[in-house]
Amino acid sequence: MTGLMIIAGLWLLALALAGIGIFQEIRARQLRERISRMVRTKILEEEQILLAEIEDEEMKMSLPVRLFRTFVLPLVQQFSRFVPQAGASLKVTEELLAMAGYPLGLMPSDLMGLRLLLTLVGSFLGAFLPVLLAFKIPWVLTPTNIVISVSICSIVGFLGPIFWLRRVANCRRRQILRQLPDMLDLITLSIEAGLAFDGAVHEATRRFKGPLSDELKRAMKEVTLGKPRAQALRDMAERLKLEDISLLVSAVHQAETLGSPLAEALKALATELRKKRLRMIREQIAKLPVKLIFPLVLFIFPTLFIVILGPAIVQLSRTGLGGG
Structure with missing residues (x-):
């Protein structure tokens, strides 16, 4: 009798364990299906967002650019x-x-x-x-x-x-040089407000529009995909071949290596770049008189001579002919 009870108990325990296993398998399958549905939904949403961004970029393009990409680019390829x-x-x-x-x-x-x-x-x-x-x-x-x-x-x-x-x-490099000091100021303010460098760059690129913002977004996207930040910034400097961008990369790398405050380094760099830009503007202003000589001699002076001396020459010719 005791043996039968033990066997019955073991059978009940086996049935219970089998039921628990089946229940767990059903729950696992339901969870996998739910996750797969969520992943598919997320992928579809990302694809829709990407398509919307592509459509927005295409709509921002001018008509000649869209015509070139539609008709000429396939022939070029x-x-x-x-x-x-x-x-x-x-x-x-x-x-x-x-x-x-x-x-x-x-x-x-x-x-x-x-x-x-x-x-x-x-x-x-x-x-x-x-x-x-x-x-x-x-x-x-x-x-x-x-x-x-x-x-x-x-x-x-x-x-x-x-x-x-x-x-x-x-033209694109000149735009980057003009935007760089202001971009550095915004990144510095974001770092002083408590953001990390990546977050500060993301906040600055969100507020600024232009080629420098596009380059920084590309560098941060490469960092997100697994590339080291120093390497991504060096690649950006290599693409643009600008001394000021190389100085920015060196400042960030030095601050990370030595542990010095990054905000202070970026602030000093922004100040130096702004002074450099002011010197360049003054140099261009100093060159203006020399550059204006040729338009003055070729276009403005002849017009002034015609306007000023033309009526006098006409009057003298009339009086001279009348007296003769």
Whole structure:
């Protein structure tokens, strides 16, 4: 009798344990399904947010930029397949694009394809230009003039994108230099208010708009993805190739290494950069008289002479003719 009771008890215990195991498995499956639904929902929300940001960025673009990205960029990408994917020129192009902030969404191979496309277009325009001018100036249509026209238009088409890219890069770097002292002041205030460096940078980039904010956002995103902060800042300085950004990276690295107050270092750097900017402005002001000589001599002085001496010359000519 006792043995039967023990066996029955063991069976009941086994059934209870089996029921608990089944119940736990059901709860685990429900929890996994719930987590998967939450993850899918989160992914969909992030995708929707990303699509909304992309649409907002596209809507902020001007009409020529959107037309270029819609119609010209696919054609440029087709031409980029004929461009070697390695070489010194491609590396230089990549550095220029990084300094310019990758305008129009161009990659190094895309820019080389654009140069190839514009060279071909320039060749065709150079060949047809003398034909069009021949209707007004018949002597223009000669083989020598056609060769010269094709050569000039091809060279312009090949070198034009590089000159444009250098101009965009220089304008972007000047904007960064103008924004840097104010950005450092805001980062310093945020650090003094109790934020860490990453939080201070995030707060500053949220309030400032411009190329410097975009570069700092990119650096902080790289830090979030696992890159060391010092390396991300050094990469930013390497992309922009600006001495002031290198000074910022050195100040942050030195403060972290030596344990000195970062806010004081950034405040001193902002003061020094502001003084440097003031010196540059004074230098530009000092150069203005020399730069104004040519417009004065070529445009303003002749106009003044015509306005002032014109009526007197007309009156003298009339009186002289009348007296004669």
